[in-house]
């Protein structure tokens with residue numbers, strides 16, 4: 001559409017589009033990075049902004065790198081591979097600070113050092129779509145293409161662990177060989193950092209084969225596999241050392257079909273899927289459709305950082321809101337007198353309880369199932385007094401919790417808020433600061449999802465009139 005225009009790129013949005021101005025109007029420029037001068041064509045005109053596609057780079061950014069994945073640009077899984085990882089993190093950090101200011105009118109007193117980890121092979125959980133596309137030569141297993149419902153012809157994936165990436169093509173062949181192939185719309189991956197032996201002592205030396213990644217594949221099956229399908233699945237499981245689970249209905253209907261030795265499983269307890277939080281000596285068995293943080297390595301750092309920022313003391317009582325399967329609750333229980341984890345999903349509350357018992361922490365960690373989007377001051381008061389509160393909500397944030405904490409005359413000494421959406425963090429921070437009398441002591445980005453536009457972050461609040469600001473400051477500069 002239209003004549004080529006030359007644009008100077010000023011900044012980047014979170015979808016990794018360059019931002020420029022042309023004839024007084026904002027232009028989002030696909031394929032361009034800040035500091036670059038590009039030749040582009042306008043591809044869409046809107047009243048308030050235009051969208052352009054860069055086709056020639058006249059001056060290149062020093063942060064531009066060659067994308068590692070051949071599917072970059074087509075596959076919707078990543079948007080930032082052409083940008084050097086440190087620059088990605090800087091953009092996420094700036095996005096966090098911008099949102100805190102523009103939405104919440106708050107600024108952190110200290111900006112925490114960003115938490116970064118491996119840029120590749122980090123994604124331990126993913127949902128892949130399956131389509132039998134005759135035109136494309138058969139079965140595709142992959143993420144959706146960018147902005148479309150088509151499945152990408154994904155032959156390798158560098159954000160998945162290398163072993164899983166190498167399994168993509170064999171998996172396609174396997175699915176193509178099943179009579180089920182047109183009634184198997186999705187495969188969910190859950191990859192365990194270490195296999196957990198349920199009889200082994202938690203936090204001990206661990207299973208003999210610790211270190212081998214355990215890949216669990218959940219097949220969403222619209223009808224049961226035939227005997228022949230089962231035989232193929234078992235043979236694949238034994239050869240590739242993966243667990244197969246079948247999911248006939250919703251996520252809670254999953255059942256372990258076979259172990260990584262290719263043996264039919266009598267019960268889910270035969271699964272060894274789990275992850276370990278070594279600093280706290282905590283092992284976390286889980287089922288593949290349970291919520292777990294996607295990036296296990298960053299999760300270990302995140303848990304350590306969050307707990308250090310929260311600073312629980314041995315005589316204190318702590319609340320862990322949106323606790324999931326106890327990812328923060330159980331490490332907290334190794335440090336504090338009592339921890340109460342609150343979570344909306346009864347399946348996860350039960351898992352958290354089982355995991356507390358498995359780790360010998362049931363006396364200090366208890367769990368409740370509650371819808372925290374409807375938290376009331378009365379329900380909060382009934383839980384008793386908490387010295388410190390950790391909050392780790394889904395993308396929707398924790399508005400009601402922020403309101404209840406703000407209205408409570410007895411304030412916790414510190415709140416640590418882990419967020420996967422800076423917009424809702426900023427909204428809730430505004431409540432805590434402007435209504436609740438808390439100060440935003442510190443905030444920083446966490447690169448939980450390198451190469452993608454997701455921003456994970458962590459923020460620390462304390463009563464504005466309270467003492468004890470040292471923890472955040474020390475960590476930020478340490």
Ligand SMILES: C[S@@+](CC[C@H](N)C(=O)[O-])C[C@H]1O[C@@H](n2cnc3c(N)ncnc32)[C@H](O)[C@@H]1O
Nearest residue numbers: 322323324327343344345371372373392393394
């Ligand atoms: C970002 S996850 C964090 C889980 C856990 N803290 C962890 O690190 O694994 C958010 C959690 O909030 C739970 N959740 C979602 N909506 C909820 C609600 N309305 N009330 C309570 N919990 C909810 C989800 O089930 C999920 O476990």
Ligand code: SF4
Nearest residue numbers: 069075077078157158
């Ligand atoms: S999600 Fe995987 S396949 Fe898709 S672009 Fe990223 S690395 Fe490539």
